[in-house]
Amino acid sequence: MRKVLGKLHMYLGLFCASYLIVFGLTSLNFNHHFAFFEPNNDKVTWEKSITVADNADDLKLAESIRDALGLMGWAPPWRYRHDEQNSFSFDIYRPAKTYAVKVNPERTRVQVEETRLGFMAAYKSLHAVERIPNSILVKVWPVYTEVCMFFVLFAVASGIYFWARSRESKLLGWILLLGGSGGSILFMLFIWLRG
Amino acid sequence: MKNAIQKIHLCSALVITSYLVMYFFSGFVLVHEDLFPNKDPEKTVVTEKLSYDGVDTPEAWSAYIQDKFNIHGKRQPVRELKDGSLRINFFHPGYGTEALVAPDRQSVQITTTAGHFRYLMVGFHRTHVYGAGPLYDFWCFLYDLASASCIVFALTGILIWYTARQRDPWGWPCLLSGFGLTLMMCLYFMYMP
Numbered sequence: 014m015r016k017v018l019g020k021l022h023m024y025l026g027l028f029c030a031s032y033l034i035v036f037g038l039t040s041l042n043f044n045h046h047f048a049f050f051e052p053n054n055d056k057v058t059w060e061k062s063i064t065v066a067d068n069a070d071d072l073k074l075a076e077s078i079r080d081a082l083g084l085m086g087w088a089p090p091w092r093y094r095h096d097e098q099n100s101f102s103f104d105i106y107r108p109a110k111t112y113a114v115k116v117n118p119e120r121t122r123v124q125v126e127e128t129r130l131g132f133m134a135a136y137k138s139l140h141a142v143e144r145i146p147n148s149i150l151v152k153v154w155p156v157y158t159e160v161c162m163f164f165v166l167f168a169v170a171s172g173i174y175f176w177a178r179s180r181e182s183k184l185l186g187w188i189l190l191l192g193g194s195g196g197s198i199l200f201m202l203f204i205w206l207r208g
Numbered sequence: 209m210k211n212a213i214q215k216i217h218l219c220s221a222l223v224i225t226s227y228l229v230m231y232f233f234s235g236f237v238l239v240h241e242d243l244f245p246n247k248d249p250e251k252t253v254v255t256e257k258l259s260y261d262g263v264d265t266p267e268a269w270s271a272y273i274q275d276k277f278n279i280h281g282k283r284q285p286v287r288e289l290k291d292g293s294l295r296i297n298f299f300h301p302g303y304g305t306e307a308l309v310a311p312d313r314q315s316v317q318i319t320t321t322a323g324h325f326r327y328l329m330v331g332f333h334r335t336h337v338y339g340a341g342p343l344y345d346f347w348c349f350l351y352d353l354a355s356a357s358c359i360v361f362a363l364t365g366i367l368i369w370y371t372a373r374q375r376d377p378w379g380w381p382c383l384l385s386g387f388g389l390t391l392m393m394c395l396y397f398m399y400m401p
Contacts, residue, residue, distance in 0.1 A: 023365070024379065025382075026361075026365045027379050028386045030383065031362075031386035032386065033359065033361055033362040034362045034363075037356060037362070040336075040351065040354070041355045043337070043351075044338060083401055084401050085400070107397070109398045131398070132394055132398060135395075135398050143239065153389070154393055155239070158239075159239075162236050166232065166233070169228070169229055172218065172221050173222075186219075189219055190222045193222060193223030194222065194225040194226040194227070200346070200347075201301075201332065204335075205302050205328060207280060208280055208281060208301065208343060
């Protein structure tokens with residue numbers, strides 16, 4: 014039993030090590046805004062001819078243009094703009110890239126300004142990326158993060174089990190467990206009830 | 209050397225276990241909102257008179273309102289609305305308070321929202337950024353400690369396995385598949401249209 018748990022702890026731990034580092038670094042970045050996580054700002058402009066039906070519904074229009082361009086990402090409604098000539102502009106957001114899209118009044122030609130945010134922007138997005146429109150491969154990542162989430166719960170339980178079964182003195186362990194983890198629980202309760 | 213690494217692995221786990229479990233569990237709640245009932249939060253609204261003659265800055269108003277009405281929580285940035293009123297928000301996990309100071313600064317409407325389990329978990333998960341007083345700075349410190357410990361667990365775990373890798377050759381595919389997947393996702397986001 015102990016041997017099987019030990020192997021599981023180790024192999025799953027090695028499999029999840031990468032996510033633990035992603036989670037640790039990106040979480041630290043929430044508090045400290047590290048310079049190395051700052052996105053690049055490399056801009057590339059390109060044009061493409063498309064065929065989309067004009068649509069009074071801006072959301073449907075934006076999504077059909079995005080699909081015609083073969084891009085993945087969200088096209089949030091608060092970024093929709095129409096100018097006097099009825100050109101339609103919107104933005105597409107996704108990890109590591111943003112697109113500023115402008116389609117002509119005839120809805121036949123699109124000008125796109127692509128901003129490439131770089132490797133660290135992609136890495137940062139892995140903290141909690143879930144679904145992205147038009148992306149199939151991204152569905153793999155939430156499965157991995159879920160496995161890692163359950164691994165952490167398992168690792169905590171199995172780690173405490175190994176420690177409890179070890180022959181070494183447990184005084185320091187009890188102090189750390191009760192002082193650190195027990196204290197943390199009390200602090201969470203305090204923040205919740207009186208914070 | 210291996211013993212020292214094992215000690216670091218174990219001791220850091222014992223210290224930060226409950227905080228780490230809270231983060232991973234609350235992350236699970238965030239991702240799987242549909243599994244947790246979304247009851248409407250309970251709201252209470254009161255209107256109070258004001259007689260403030262201190263400094264007229266958003267921060268001073270925020271501090272005054274929190275102190276005068278004994279409002280708990282982390283102060284959020286104050287917003288001045290178009291009609292001249294001030295919207296001041298205070299937040300702590302499970303609860304939110306909004307104080308709307310009238311344009312003439314003679315009254316304030318205080319709305320307190322008490323959320324349920326999901327609201328509490330989301331609050332725990334998203335309470336970060338230093339600078340909101342010692343209590344929340346300590347929360348942020350524990351948050352940092354939990355984040356750093358994730359990196360420590362991963363690196364010390366790899367080192368512990370690496371020192372005995374001949375006995376556990378299956379560690380290589382486990383390790384490389386995790387890092388490979390991470391790298392693949394980054395490259396996918398960078399280079400796919």
